[in-house]
Amino acid sequence: MNRTGQNLVLLLLGGALVKISAFSADFANYVKPGFRPLLIAAGAVLVLLSVAALALDRHRGTGTARRADLRRARAAEEEDARAAEERHLALLVGREPAASPQTRAPEPEPEPEHGHGHEHGHEHRGGxxxxxxLTVPIAVAFLAAPPALGSFAVRQAEQTPQAPPPVIVEADPVTLENGRVNDLSMIEFANLDWDDPGGSLRGKTVRLTGFVVPSGRRDAWHLTRMRIGCCAADALAMQVVVRGVPAPETDSWVRVTGTWIPRKNHTTDAYTPPELAASRVERTAPPDEPYE
Amino acid sequence: MSQPSTANRPGPQDGPPPEAGADRRPGGFRPPRALAVLAVLAVLLGIVALPAAGRLLTAPHPTDPAVRTWATVFMAVCAQALPFLVFGVALSAAITAFVPASFWTRALPRRTYAAVPVAGIAGAILPGCECASVPVASGLMARGVAPPAALTFLLASPAINPVVLVATAVAFPDDPAMVVARFTASLTAAVLAGWIWARFGRTAWQPAPRRTAGPGRSRAVAFLDAMHHDLMHAGGFLVVGALAAATLNVAIPRSWLTSVAEVPVVSVLVSALLAVLLSICSEADAFVAASLTAFSPTAKLAFLVVGPMVDLKLIALQAGTFGRAFTRRFAPLTLLLATAVSSAAGWVLL
Structure with missing residues (x-):
């Protein structure tokens, strides 16, 4: 790839980062929402860098040949001056300049092993x-814009025994009220189910949002939400067993209203997902922040 | 090379003018400028037109769930690592262009064996994940820091910085010893790797970082060139790592691996292998480790110590930055050390 090509790739890569972070909510399918400013900044840096490099290259002729040129420059200096003068004269008298010895052709892109000796060395064989x-992420970002992880990833990440929910320490602990629908995140629900001596879920109506994963049993399905620490590569599935309503279409996003089914035996250490007796299931659009 | 450099042809429009004093020459015709402007326009047009074309082709998304999941994980690894790579590269370029070499000779002990542990502890001050530390270590070497010391910095920094340690403490709320064990084991393995490299590393395998600016270039130009160069190479290799990590993430169900978790020694090896394959950012790996309920604490520790030092994404990045001859030896060495040290630390501390 020559220098201009490299700059274009950098420009497009920066454009891809800005596109997924500044101009759409795509980035939330891949990384934590807090990454947004980082992605925008990195994209801007890439765009600026490529524009600056394009401008710089325009100034000094094409690309990396400059180093070789520099080495030659001293030897060629005198010749240069003469040629410049000749060209200037030629222009003055309005005719084609004679053969100009200083048209040192730009070397397109250094073949790594060639011509750059100690400067580029072995490190860039194939570099x-x-x-x-780098064109792969650009193409995927612009052409495919892959969606958030769904049921396939859940099956892939499933393991036995299941992991209990990570403990969250919240500044404002959730308070549930009787007589109204309490919107909870999956992790809040799982935490209250697994470790709440006060039993504050008992008798409360809660509403949870997630996507549908079949459980393999006829009388229940799994409402699922992925939880990520950094990016989708480290996603863990948070699941709630939903009973009482038929399973909607797999991978569709739903809001489920219902009441908690208390655990029968909390004595074993093995974790099982909490259960919910659903009274109402509504289809909903995938949220802008698909992960918790 | 498409044209011999001694080309002696008529016509100034034959290629761009030489850079020295080019703008002072009257009547210089500059095709590159026109080309560059055209190219930029084409790219901007492409940014607008490509998504539309893509939607038509893939209408509206790739449909196979495995392909879709692969694409999501691939984008996730790239999107998560690129900002850190860009800032790491910028920091590295700044080190090469603006910090004088004499600073490092004063800051670090002169003897390599003494400089190694100092560099390891200094790793605690770079708050970021492993993608940033590779270019920074390369920048340190370019500025005359002894390679073993820079390598120790490279290994220690992603594992022992405050951000990562806090994340570990949050992920293991009932197990504060895990934080201590992670810090100790990571630092020990990093320092040992530095010493072993100082003792046995041969010149032929030495990492070959970019050279510093030659004379006659302004610092800003040197900064720009260093960043450009590092991004092209490290970026390409980062994509190699992301491709591999996404493929394995999708291809290997985690239940296969957890089924062997009961066997004591094997579980440590498997979780170390898992850390290499999954290539999870060091700021998030503690949460994944905590979720590996089937594994013993020592095996989880191995996951936390190995991951930031050796994983597919890092191996690719190191190969791109330091050369393959180096990585072929350094990656197995660190994998071995990290596994052994975390086993020992787990036995003593957990």
């Missing part, structure tokens, strides 16, 4: 070829 791979 400029591997830069082509």
């Amino acid at each position: 400029s070829r591997v830069a082509w791979l």
Whole structure:
């Protein structure tokens, strides 16, 4: 890849980062919402860098040949001056300049092993070829814009025994009220179910949002939400067993209203997901922040 | 090379003018400028037109769930790592362009064996994940820091900085010893790796970081060049790592791995292997480790110590930054050390 190509790739890569973070909510399918400013800043840096490099290259002729040129420059200096003068004269008298010895052709892109000696060395054998791979995330970001993880990833990440919910320490602990619908996150619900001596879920109506994953049993299905620490590569599934209503279409997003089914035996250490007796299921659009 | 450099052809429009004093020459015709402007326009047009074309082609998303999951995980690894890579590269370029080499000779002990542990502890001050530390270590080497010391910094920094330690404490609320064990084991393994490299590393395998600016270039130009160069190479290799990590993430059900978790020694090896394959950011790996309920505490510790030092994404990044001859030896060495040290630390501390 030559220098201009490299700059274009950098420009597009920066554009892809800005596109997924500043101009759409796509980024929330891949990383934590807090990453947004980082992504915008990194995209802006890439765009600025590529524009600056394009401008710089325009100034000094194409690309990395400059280093070789610099080495030659001293030897060629005198010749340069003469040629410049000749060209100037030629322009003055309005005719084609004679053969100009200083049209040092730009060397397109250094073949790694070639011509740059100690400067580029062995490290980049294949280095400029591997830069082509940067077009893959660009293409995926612009062409495919993959959605948030769904039921396939849940099955892939499933393990036995299941992990209990990570303990969350909240500044404002949730308070549930009787006589109204309490909107809870999946992690709040799971935490209250697993470790709440006060039993504050008992008798309360709660509403949870997630996507549908079949459980393999006829009388229940799994309402699921992925939880990520940093990016979708570290996603963990938070699941609630929903009973009492038929399973909607797999991977569709739903809001489920219902009441908690208390655990029968809390004596074993093995964790099982909490259960919910549903009274109402509404389809809903995938949220802008698909992960908890 | 498409044109011999000694080309002696008529016509100033034959290629761009030489950079020295080019703008003072009257009547210089500059095709590159026009080309560059055209290219930028084409790219901007592409940014607008490509999504539409893509939607038509894939209408509206890739449909196979495995492909979709793969694409999401791939984008996730890229999106998560790129900001850190960009800022790491910027920091590294700043080190090469603006911090004089004499600073490092004063800051670090002169003897390599003494500089190694100092560099390891200094790793605690770079709050970020492993993608940032690779270019920074390369920048340190370019500025004359002894390679073993820079490598120790590279290994220690993603595992022992405050952000990562706090995340570990949050992920293991009932187990504060895990934080201590992670810090101790990571630092020990990093320092040992530095010493072993100082003792046995051969010149031929030495990492070859970018050279510092030659004479006659302004610092800003040196900064720009260093960033550009590092991003192209490290970025390409980061994509290699992301491709591999996404593929394995999707191809290997986690239940396969947890089924062997009961066997004592094997579980440590498997969780170390899992850390290498999954390539999870060091700021988030503690949550995944905590979720591996089937594994013993020592195996979880191995996951936490190995991950920030060796994983697919890092191996690719190191190969791109330091060369393959280096990575072929350094990655197995660190994997071995990290596994052994975390086993020992787990036995003593957990």
